[in-house]
Amino acid sequence: MRNFSVVLFLFSFLLGHSQTVNLFNPADNVAYPSQLYFCNGEKFNLKVDAVATSTGDYAMTKDLPSNYPLTAGGTPITFSATGTDKFSTAFPIGFNFSFYGKNYSKVVAGSNGRLVFTNDAELDNLKDITTYKDRTFSGITGYNTYSALPSTDYNKVFKNNTAQELNLAQIFFGYTDLIPKSQNSSVNYLYKNIVVGGVNALLVSFQNQIRSNGTGGFSSSTYSSSILLFEDGRVIIYVNNKIEDTYNAILGIQNDDASKFRVPVHSNVAYNYNNGPWKTEGVAWVFTPNQNLTPQFKWFQNATLLGETSNTLSAFAPNDGDVLKVEVTYRDSNGVQVGNAVSDQVTFKKIAKPVITTNGGSGCVSGVTMTVTNDPDLNFEWFRIGNTTVLGTGNTYYATQTGSYFARASRKTSPVCSVDSDPFAVNLNSTIPPFNANNVSLNYCDKTGASSRIINLYDYYPQGSNYTLVFMDGTTVIPNPANFVIAANTVKILTVNASDPVSGCSVNQNFSIRFDSVPSAVNNLAKKYCFGETTVDVSKYLSDLAGANFAIFDYQYSTDGINYSANSTINIQQFPKVWVKISPKNLSTGSCNTISTLILTEYAKVVANIPTTQLAPQCASATQTFDLASLIPQINPDPNVTVTFHNSLVDAENGINPVPYNFRSGLNYTTLYIRVVNNLTSCVSPDHPSITLLVYLKPKLLINSITKKNCQGNTTFNLTQIASNLTDAQSPVTVNLEYYSTTGTLLTPGQILNYDANVFGVNPYIKLIYNTSCNDTVPFNLSYIPKPAATSNQILICEEVVYSLQNFQNSVISNPSQYTFVDSSGNPLPASFDVTNLPKTVQFYIKDNLTGCISDVQSVDFIKGGNSALSNTQTDYTLCDDNFDGQTLFNLDSKKSAFTTDPDAVFEYFKDASYTLSIAANYTNDTPFAQTVYLRITLPGFCPSSAKINLIVNTPSKSSTLLPKYFICYNETVLIDAGTENVAWKWSTGETTQTINLNKAGNYSVVLTNLNGCTYTHNFIVSDENQPKIEVINQTNNSIEVIANGGVKPYKYYFNGVPQTSNILSNPTDRSYVIQVESATGCFGPPKTVYFIKINNAFTPNADGINDVWKVEDLDKMQEVSIIIIDRNGTKVFESTNPNKTEWDGKLNGRALPTSSYWYIISWYDSVTQKTEQRQGWILLKNRN
Structure with missing residues (x-):
């Protein structure tokens, strides 16, 4: 039976919107079966489950x-x-x-x-x-x-x-x-x-x-x-x-x-x-x-339409065999039906009066089997008139007493209605009694847990003097029927044999005896449940109530001692007392059971503390593990508990997949959840605190070694370092630094601050300790900085009488700004030195400002120097200037060899003879065409000497005959003369003569060289702009129109050499025309050729040498050619896009085609007229057939 308060009707909408509907009782939401029994006078309320829906x-x-x-x-x-x-x-x-x-x-x-x-x-x-x-x-x-x-x-x-x-x-x-x-x-x-x-x-x-x-x-x-x-x-x-x-x-x-x-x-x-x-x-x-679809309803009794149009039909009084049908259609907001009608129906069947029949029987009848026609949808009960006790159920009953009986047929569904049969008389005539004439129960119940029971079998069939009586257990005769022993919770199938030798009446019947023994009731059995539990499955206490063999019984549970169910899970917070009903399995009738009670109280909460300390992060390594067991005393020190650790809260809650105490986790953070179980009570703490473990990749070293330097003579170093300068380790990773000497001795704090390399060695090192199994080592490189020293012990004095301190510093050491100079008393040196009396000695110290190191005492002598020896004191330097302004760029260094071959000589250049205006080695002369510059040349170990360079600027010679632009007509030449001013000519055409002839328009140049060897390039244009050029040719079958531009108008137009003043040639007759235009000055422009494409529409490919192929003349002069020929069925028989393959021989794939008309489509692009043309038409192919 479908209960629509739990299982609601299902709908399925397909392409046309279809669904199922169901009839149900609106009083209890129970669906009606397809066939429903009823009694006289019954009326029914019916409802259909169709509702408004959407598609x-x-x-x-x-x-x-x-x-x-x-x-x-x-x-x-x-x-x-x-x-x-x-x-x-x-x-x-x-x-x-x-x-x-x-x-x-x-x-x-x-x-x-x-x-x-x-x-x-x-x-x-x-x-x-x-x-x-x-x-x-x-x-x-x-x-x-x-x-x-x-x-x-x-x-x-x-x-x-x-x-x-x-x-x-x-x-x-x-x-x-x-x-x-x-x-x-x-x-x-x-x-x-x-x-x-x-x-x-x-x-x-x-x-x-x-x-x-x-x-x-x-x-x-x-x-x-x-x-x-x-x-x-x-x-x-x-x-x-x-x-x-x-x-x-x-x-x-x-x-x-x-x-x-x-x-x-x-x-x-x-x-x-x-x-x-x-x-x-x-x-x-x-x-x-x-789109909402609204259901509409029609109710039918058999095929008759009823007046009800809602989803409910009330007080329906059926006749036997009536079919009640509801038909539902769905309509949209416009009243249009969507999809097919759907329906449900119930067939009503009136409960018929049962008719009792028997197996008849004649003499020795001790019992009669009565039968009514069975119907699986009905229940049957048997009664004896005058007694309200139900004698039996089912569609048969065996009567063992004389009297009148009747059968009652009732509907299985609620509300129950029934119909009784007519009375049926039973008269028994056997000389021996029927089996169990007194209806002694065959089922026994013990509520004390007895293991067996003694049963008197004569209660079912008494002893008699006129018949023999034997009870059998299988094939074994029961020796003492008055004291038959049956074991608890068993069923015995026995046989009774009774026989009257005089009348010949006998009874031979099997019967079953069942003995159920349930445990004695236990009152208020005290049990405990775990802290925090809201529900308890009390079936776990059944062995305490029913013993080791508790599984042989059925159980029901109650929280009020009245209402029982098979649900053993109880909300013990609301119901601390539970009643347990214990019954035999498969008990068909009767009340053989005992009721015990449980009183449930709560165990103390199992403690699961959050660990007060977390395990230190570890560096990833082959041996890295966490000692989880070390946390157990902090979580719960009770020896009677088991503490486990799990990867997920679900695993901890379910007690599955514990990780080992010697736990090896993956990289990054790992969270483990803790489960604490009391081993005595099996209770689990409701708390599942977590711990977080960190495994990090070994931090990277930022440096591979540490360099420490001291000045020569100082062997004490401060080795102190900051961890963040050595490694990229980030919180929560901690780094401890340990310092060791060259021999591996752990240094004290004082030795770290004042490390003596002479005592401990020059190769100390630091250990960076991340944890006990993970560390790095960084070595120190101890070295000594040399003391500064003068690079020269002599200074040459030439003409000076005073020598500045700056020049002195520059002379005795490189990069003097890095150093401080003091005398033997530590005082600064004077700003200058008097060098009138030579030689002169200066003693001093040099301090390196970067390292702090101080030199030993230094000594420098001022001495008189000689002039540098030069091979020449002057030279000329000549260059050409193609800008004609007399100024150009000179590379003065290129003339060094004219004065000395010493590569260490120092050259200085000046504009004036007094050597006050210095100039660069790459110098452009200020004075056009000629200028003298002055040099100061110093050789190593000597004083400077003077020299000079005479700068000379020559210019090229321009041509007086060359023009920037020349003009040329079609098919003519022009003479270009470079003039006599220069002695050499090189034209862009490759010629080297003074004059050349040109016949093409374009850009040209000539390089001219004069007697001084100076050159310049003259660029010029040869232009065809005086030529009248044809721009557009408009061509029809009746005319040719020429549009030209350029040169002097009016024009004269030539068509195949024939001149005319009109630019239009009417009625052309030739197959092609060469067209040229002449300007008013007689200058011709370039010619162009136009063609008239004429297409023949018949050919005879009969190999007679005449008209054997179909060909479009002059199509090979065109571009983007396309030829397609098809037959009358649209089949392509020829195609070409090659302007050089425009002939068709009348064949397809080498096979001659029959005589017929064919259709062509031809297109091409004419580059002269700059137009795309297309022609289409028919061809008659006349073949031998």
Whole structure:
């Protein structure tokens, strides 16, 4: 029997909108069977479950979340498996929910944030993670692909066959790659039924959704989603606090075959709810069905239409065999029927009066079997007139006493109605009694737990003097029937044999005796349950109530001692006392049971402390492990508890997969959850504190060695270092530094500050200790900085009488600004030195300002120097200037060899003879054409000497005959004369004569060289601009029009050499024309040739040498040629795009074609007229046939 308060009717809408409907009793929501028995005068109320529904798409609007009761709570949604990408167990919607034209009563949640609907039986199997997967398509590189709605990809939920689809209607609410509750206990999934504005609704809540990138990364923020499904078809989606927009997610709906979908438009154009990045807007999205279908009802009694038009028919009084039918059609808002009519019907059958028949029988009748016709939809009871006790059930009864009997037939469904048979008389005539004439019970019950019972079998068949009597147990005669022993909780099948030798009457009958023995009642048995438990399965105490063999009994449980059920799970917070009813298994009738009671009290809470200290982070290595057992005394020091550690909270709660105490974790942070179990009570602490372990990659060294320097003579070093300068270790990794001497001796703090390399060696080192099994070593490189020293011990004095300190410093050491100079007393040296009396000696110290090192005493002598010896004191330097201004760039260094070959000689250049205006080695003369510059040359070890260079600038000679532009007519030459000013000519044409002749327009040049060897380049143009050039030729069959430009008008036009003043040639007769234009000055322009393409429309390929091929003359002069010839059926017989292959021999694939007309299409581009032409027409091919 279907109860519609639990299992609601299912609808399926296909292409034409079809569904099933069911008739049910509105009083109890129980569906009527297809055949229903009734009694006289009964009337029935019937209701059909059709409701308004939707098949169309949805309108989308925004609303305030506060307008809906979106507070989470209710029943947890069950995910039977751990891990990601899974589906929940199906849970009831609580009403008939219409979604995209199909009705659903159950729904499944996907852990990645969607609800899925289907009327396929596989809905209940989606929870199987070995077969199904909540697959995402968020486009994470290297993890998954990308799909936006609409897409059947979201129906690809089979785990192994990734292309297989299961049609699923879907609601997405922030659908992306989410962490499940099994990985983070803050995630929560709930559902509950509510009523909103008088409309039934289902609220589904996903709380603390956390996005994963599929490769181990997690979002730093969570969001929550609420989904309201209304009985009228509306869907509300509210996603709250999604503040990250760095990943793709979906908010929307899609029908089961992905042919329809709806996704709202975000108010921010940068965001996309259709699997793009987005943040929540603080609104609830309302999806309202656009098309509502209203049911209309017709009721039929047999084929007669009744007057009722609502969904309920009241007080229906049926006749026997009546068929009551309801027919439902669905109509849209315009009254148009959508889909076919659907119906349900009930056949009413009146309970007939039972008719008793017997097996007859003559003499020695001690019992009569009465029978009525069996009907599986009816119950039968037997009575003897005058006695209200039910003698038996079923459609047969064996009567052992004389009297009148009747049978009662009753309906199995509520409310019960019945019909009695007529009385039936039974007269027995046997000389021996019937079996168990007194109806002694064959079932025995003991409520003290007795192991056996003695039964007097003569109670079933008494001893008599006129007949023999034997009881058998199988094939064994029972020797003492008055004391037959039967074991507890067994059934014995025995046989009684009675025989009267005089009358010949006998009884030979099998009968069963059952002895049930239940344990004695136990009153208020005290038991304990674990702290924090709200429910306890009290079946675990059955052995205390019923002994070791407790499994041979059936049990029922009660919290009030009145109402019992098979549910052994009790809310012990509300019901600390439990009644347990113990009954034999398979007990058909009677009340053989005992009732015991349990008093449940709570054990003390098992302590699970958070460890007061965390295990120190460790560096990744082959031996790295954590000693978890060291934490046990802090968690719970009781020796009677077991403490285990687990990778997940679920594992800790379920007591599975403990990790070893000598635990080796992976890189980065690992969280372990603690489980504490009392070994005496098996109670588990409700607390599962966690510890966080860190394994980090060994930090990188920032330096490979440490260099420390001292000045020569100082062997004491300060080795102190800062850890952050040595390694990139970050918190919480700690670094301890230990300092060691060259020989490995651990140094004291004082020795670190004042390390004596003479005592401990020059190769100390530091150990960077991260933990006991992980460290690095960095060596010191100790070295000594040389003392500064003068690079020269002599300074040459030439003409000076005073020598400045700056020059002195420059002379005795490089980079003197790095040093400080002092005398033997530590005082600064004077600003200058008097060098009138030579030689002169200066003693001083040099201090390196960078290192602080001070030299030994230094000594420098001032001495008189001689002048540098030069091979020449002057030279000339001549260059050409092609700018004709008398100025050019001179490389003065190129003349060094004219003065000395010493590579160490120092040259200085000056503009004036007094050597005050210095100039660069690359110098452009100030005075045009000639200028003298002055040199100061110093050889090593000598004073400078003077010299000079005479700069001379020559210029090229320009031509007086060359022009910048010349003009040329078509097919003429022009003479170019470079003149006599120069002695050499080099033309861009390669010629080297003074004059050349040119016959082509273009850009030219000539390089001219004079007697001084100076050259310059003259560029000139030979122009054809005086030539009248043909720009456009307009050609028809009747004329040729020429449009020219350039030169002096009026023009004269030549067509095949014949001149005329008109630019139009009328009625041309030649096959082609060469056209040329002459200007008013007699200058001709270049000619162009035009052709008249004429197409023959017949040929005879008979090999007579005459007209054997079809050819288009002059088509080879054209470009972009295309020829296509087809027959009358449209079959292509010839094609060419080659202007050199325009002949057709009348064959196709080497086979001669028959005489017929063929059609051609020819196109080409004429580069002269700059036009594309197309011709089409027919060809007559006349062949031998």
